[in-house]
Each structure stands twice: as structure tokens, then as C-alpha cells.
Amino acid sequence: MKILLLEDNKRLSELIIDALEQKNYKVDWFENGKSAIDAIYDGYDCFILDINVPGIDGLSLLKEIRTMDEKTPAIIISANVDLDTIKNAYSKGCDEYIKKPFYIYELETKLKKLCIKEQSEVNLKDGFIYNISKETLYENNELVKLAKKEILLMTLFVKNYDKVVTFEQIEQYVWQGDLTTNENIRALVKRLRKKLPKDTILSQGGMGYKLNIN
Incomplete structure (x- = not known):
């Protein structure tokens, strides 16, 4: 930028x-x-x-x-x-x-x-950049592959980076009207965390998650 x-x-x-x-x-x-x-x-x-x-x-x-x-x-x-x-x-x-x-x-x-x-591009941590319009994640200019739900979740976090994103918001945005469980959401967050720097996604006391890009 x-x-x-x-x-x-x-x-x-x-x-x-x-x-x-x-x-x-x-x-x-x-x-x-x-x-x-x-x-x-x-x-x-x-x-x-x-x-x-x-x-x-x-x-x-x-x-x-x-x-x-x-x-x-x-x-x-x-x-x-x-x-x-x-x-x-x-x-x-x-x-x-x-x-x-x-x-x-x-x-x-x-x-x-x-x-x-x-x-459209947001600087995360440790050389990671997320491009909202292209829905792509890069680590030091190298593309990091994301599954469809991981892309939707990442986009949701970035658009609400200064807010807590609740389980309900994740269900509505990522599952797009289909019902799911908090366990499925936690599993998705866990997979996405593995592709990001440590502590990029922070748990918020059972309410949901917050993106940490400081």
C-alpha cells in the first residue's frame, strides 16, 4: 500500500x-x-x-x-x-x-x-496479504491455497477486522443459509489458522473470533 x-x-x-x-x-x-x-x-x-x-x-x-x-x-x-x-x-x-x-x-x-x-488488499502479519476483490491470500507474494469456505471466512474476518465476528455471523455468511454447528465452525477456523501467522485469529470467550492484524 x-x-x-x-x-x-x-x-x-x-x-x-x-x-x-x-x-x-x-x-x-x-x-x-x-x-x-x-x-x-x-x-x-x-x-x-x-x-x-x-x-x-x-x-x-x-x-x-x-x-x-x-x-x-x-x-x-x-x-x-x-x-x-x-x-x-x-x-x-x-x-x-x-x-x-x-x-x-x-x-x-x-x-x-x-x-x-x-x-482491496489488506496487510495482515509477517508478510501475509489478503486481496478481498480477488479472494486470494499471499505469503511473501506466494499464493496460499484456500478452500471455498476458508475464503468466505477470511473475507468476513477482514471486512470486520476491528469487531468480534460471532458464530451466528459466520454461519450466515459462510454457510449461506444452511444450518451448521459451532463445532463445524471451530473446525473451519482451526484449518484457516494453520494457513496464517500465529495469533492472527483470536478466540473471544465463546462469542466468536476477532482478526488480529496489529
Whole structure:
């Protein structure tokens, strides 16, 4: 997943880049808006923009982005906590506004949620990627074979990655109206777990399961 980062604070940029690259994101860093404006047409999956940067500011760049792309997620990161500025950012098309200082984990979490909503590929753990539109799982670019029900279950988990997926939801989505038992569901989860990194699918106290991609 390819990200454009506009931030003039070198230390903060290094922290963001290091954290996101560990999650298999590719980050292109720009210190000023003038250097970034020509790059916004290069097919990014998300924009992370500071407001107060040299040259063209982050909100002006966001306005330019939205003239040609209304869909790609954009996150504003700024020390400016003025309500009018925040409203202005949302009116120009930002999806999230993160106030500095912030934990990198907060940025990662918001980025992950936005990208899962908009993108077909989701980074899991340890080099695993799931492509929702193609219904394919890859380990370090090598295809991992999944059975039909494993594909349906994986898709259900990814689409609800931040929620507990109940046994009832699994029965409805995977068995598609046919009745099954919790034992059959557990057996299916067990088979899928064997094809994923350890602790990717977490049990939730008899309620169901939750995908862990942190």
C-alpha cells in the first residue's frame, strides 16, 4: 500500500515511516507542499498531510487532491486544535484529523481502518496479504491455497477486522443459509489458522473470533 506523507518535522517523519514500513506500507515523504503537488497523481492509497508546511500548505494540497480524487483517504496531522481549522479540514475532504502530539499507534489504527474500507488488499502479519476483490491470500507474494469456505471466512474476518465476528455471523455468511454447528465452525477456523501467522485469529470467550492484524 502506497502512502504520501507531507510533514516538515524530520524526526516525526522518520518515526512514522519506520512504523508504517514495518507494517508493509510504502511511504513517500515530502517536506513541503510544492514538492508534493506533482506527486499526488501517482496513484497513492492514502495521504497523510500536515497543515503548516513550507510552500503549499496541507489544506491547499488536500483541496487540490480532491479536485481529481474524491475517494482516496486523507488524514490531517496537525498541532492546530482550533475548531474552525478542524471544520475547514473536514469540509475540504479529510477523513481523519489527528491532533499533535499523537501516538504512532493512533495513526496506524486510523490508517488501517480507512484503507481497509477503500482498498482491496489488506496487510495482515509477517508478510501475509489478503486481496478481498480477488479472494486470494499471499505469503511473501506466494499464493496460499484456500478452500471455498476458508475464503468466505477470511473475507468476513477482514471486512470486520476491528469487531468480534460471532458464530451466528459466520454461519450466515459462510454457510449461506444452511444450518451448521459451532463445532463445524471451530473446525473451519482451526484449518484457516494453520494457513496464517500465529495469533492472527483470536478466540473471544465463546462469542466468536476477532482478526488480529496489529
